[in-house]
Structures are given as C-alpha cells and as structure tokens.
Amino acid sequence: MPDVPAPQVPAADQTLRILSLLARQPGPVAAQTIATTLGIPRSSTYHLLATLEQHGYVVHLPGDRRWGLGTAAFELGGGYARQQPLARLGRPLLAALSDRVGESAHLAVLTGRDVLYIVEERAPRRPALVTDVGVRLPAHLTATGRAMLAALPREQVRASFPDATALTQRHGLGPATPRALREMLRDVRAAGFASEDGEVTPGFRSVAAAVRDHTGWPAAAVALTWPAEGVERDAAALAEAASATAAELARRIGRPG
Numbered sequence: 001m002p003d004v005p006a007p008q009v010p011a012a013d014q015t016l017r018i019l020s021l022l023a024r025q026p027g028p029v030a031a032q033t034i035a036t037t038l039g040i041p042r043s044s045t046y047h048l049l050a051t052l053e054q055h056g057y058v059v060h061l062p063g064d065r066r067w068g069l070g071t072a073a074f075e076l077g078g079g080y081a082r083q084q085p086l087a088r089l090g091r092p093l094l095a096a097l098s099d100r101v102g103e104s105a106h107l108a109v110l111t112g113r114d115v116l117y118i119v120e121e122r123a124p125r126r127p128a129l130v131t132d133v134g135v136r137l138p139a140h141l142t143a144t145g146r147a148m149l150a151a152l153p154r155e156q157v158r159a160s161f162p163d164a165t166a167l168t169q170r171h172g173l174g175p176a177t178p179r180a181l182r183e184m185l186r187d188v189r190a191a192g193f194a195s196e197d198g199e200v201t202p203g204f205r206s207v208a209a210a211v212r213d214h215t216g217w218p219a220a221a222v223a224l225t226w227p228a229e230g231v232e233r234d235a236a237a238l239a240e241a242a243s244a245t246a247a248e249l250a251r252r253i254g255r256p257g
Contacts, residue, residue, distance in 0.1 A: 014040050015048050019057065019073065024215065027153035028061055028068030059159040068156050071112035086211075086220050087118045089252045094121045094222065097245045101238060103226040104129060105245075107211075108144035110218065111136070113160055115145040118220075129201060129225060137200060140167055140181055141174045143208035144221035146194035150185040151210040151218035157185065173199040193239035194221075203228050207235055209243035214254045222246040 017038050022029065035045040049067055052058040056072035086109065094105040098121040107119035114136040120129075139145025140161065149157055161167060164177050174196075175181040188194045197205045208223035222242045226233050 011044075011048070014038070014044065015052065018045070018048055018052070019069075022058065022067065022069050023073070025068075026216075028059075028064065028066035028155045028159075030066050034067065061155055061159055064155065066155070068153070068159060071160065075111050086249075086253070090211075090220070090222075090249050091119050091121070093245050093249055093252075094119050097121070097222070097224070097241060098123050101224060101241050103224045103233070103238065105242075106144065106223045106225065107220055107249075108142070108148075108223065109220050110139060110145065110148045113139055113166060115139045115142050115148070115221070117144075126226075129204065138168050138170070138174075140184075141170060141196065141199045142223075143194045143196045143206035144223045146184065146188050146196070147208040147210040147221040147223075148218035149181075150188035150194060151212060151216075154182070157181070171199060171202060191239075193243055195235060195239070197228065205233075205235065207239040207242055209239065209246040211246045211249045211253070213250070219253060220246075220249070222249065 018034055021034060021037060031045050031049060032042065034040070034049075035042045049058055049060070053060055053070070056070045058067050058073070059070045060067055086107065090107040094107055098105040102123055104123045104126050105121045106117055108115040108117045117133055117135050120133050137145070139149055158178065161178050161181055167174070167176055167178070167181065169176070175184050193207055193209050195205065195207045200206065204225055205228050206223050206225040208221045210218040211220040211222060213219040222245045224238045224242050226238070
C-alpha cells in the first residue's frame with residue numbers, strides 16, 4: 001500500500017481526530033483514553049483539549065474526569081443541518097404528516113441550549129406560531145428540544161445545563177432547576193415522546209419525537225402543535241404520528257432498520 005503522507009499541520013490533524021472520536025462516543029471519555037486511542041502524547045492531548053474547551057468545542061466534567069462535546073460542536077452540526085439535507089428530506093414528510101392529522105408540524109435541530117426550526121408546515125385554518133423557520137427557542141421549554149435532550153447522554157445534558165441560570169423562562173413555566181430538567185427527561189424517555197403545554201406559546205400544546213441518525217444521536221425532532229382550547233385532541237395519538245414520521249426521516253438519513 002502507498003505511504004500515507006504526514007499531515008502538514010499535525011496539531012490541526014490531532015484536533016480534528018479528537019473531535020471525530022468524541023462525536024462517535026455514546027458519552028464523555030477520559031483524556032487518557034483519547035490519547036491512547038489516537039496515539040497522541042498525553043501532554044499534547046491535554047493541551048489540545050484545553051484549547052478546544054476555551055472555544056466551546058468540548059466540555060470537561062471534573063467529577064468524572066471525562067471530556068465531551070461542547071455547545072460549539074453542536075453549532076457545527078446545526079450549521080450542517082441548515083444547509084438543506086434534513087430540511088429537504090423532512091419537508092415532504094412533514095407536509096404529509098400535517099395533512100394526515102390536520103395540525104401544524106415542525107422540524108427542529110439542536111444548537112447548544114436552543115432548538116432551531118428548519119421546517120414548518122402550517123395546517124389549514126391554524127394560526128401562525130412562534131416556531132417559524134429560522135426561529136431559536138430554549139430547548140428545555142420546547143417539545144422538540146426535550147425529545148432531543150432526552151436522547152443525549154445524561155452527562156452531556158448535565159454539562160449543558162450546569163445550574164439554574166442556564167434554564168431561561170418564557171412564561172414562568174418549565175423546569176427551573178437542573179434536577180427538574182433531569183426528572184422531566186426521565187419521563188420523556190419512559191413515554192417515548194416529549195410534550196409541552198403553554199410553555200412556548202400560551203394556549204398551544206405540542207408533542208415531539210427525536211430523529212436519530214445512524215449512531216443513535218438526535219439529529220433533529222419532529223413536532224405537532226395544536227390549540228389547547230376547542231376540539232379535544234388525543235396527545236398520545238398525535239405523538240404516535242410524530243414518532244412514525246421521525247422514524248421514517250431517520251430511515252431516509254441512513255439509520256439502520
């Protein structure tokens with residue numbers, strides 16, 4: 001086999017390899033594991049991790065002595081999602097979902113502590129919502145955000161929401177402490193879908209399901225939103241419909257099965 005040329009900028013090569021390794025892990029890992037797996041000197045590994053931490057690409061969990069991806073890495077993932085693949089694949093599926101259930105459907109991605117809406121399919125005779133394309137909202141208040149946060153490693157959620165100051169409010173509703181958020185996400189995992197009631201827009205409810213990529217990572221989430229007043233809707237049935245659409249989108253972006 002031909003020799004592989006040595007990288008012209010070794011530090012850049014090592015940095016990208018560290019990020020790629022962390023992205024493939026189910027949760028944060030020890031610096032020694034990173035150094036051993038990649039064959040990078042231990043001292044260099046710590047220096048590179050410290051630099052990545054300064055720029056928000058990794059976070060250090062002192063209690064566990066482990067490192068995980070930071071919010072800046074999520075921003076990169078959100079940037080890729082905004083460049084059409086998820087939106088292009090998801091738009092026809094959400095249009096069909098909205099037509100089928102008669103409610104507005106949304107597709108969102110996680111960017112740090114926020115969700116970014118990349119597709120909206122408004123149902124006939126339903127009002128415009130705050131969840132328009134390009135809008136960002138706090139992930140812990142939205143059904144889409146909760147669905148994706150529940151699919152993340154628990155250590156990652158703890159690093160992103162270390163204290164109450166990270167849990168902003170819109171209408172005085174929603175989890176106000178990291179413990180309350182953890183308990184809510186446990187309920188989401190048990191139910192298999194996320195929900196919110198008036199925490200984004202008073203008078204409206206939403207349910208959502210995560211779209212997992214081939215690694216099991218939450219690449220996006222599909223949501224349905226409807227008025228809380230008026231015609232009674234079966235939230236569980238709507239969640240099942242959203243979950244089916246999320247599963248089909250996951251299949252289309254390459255998740256096995």
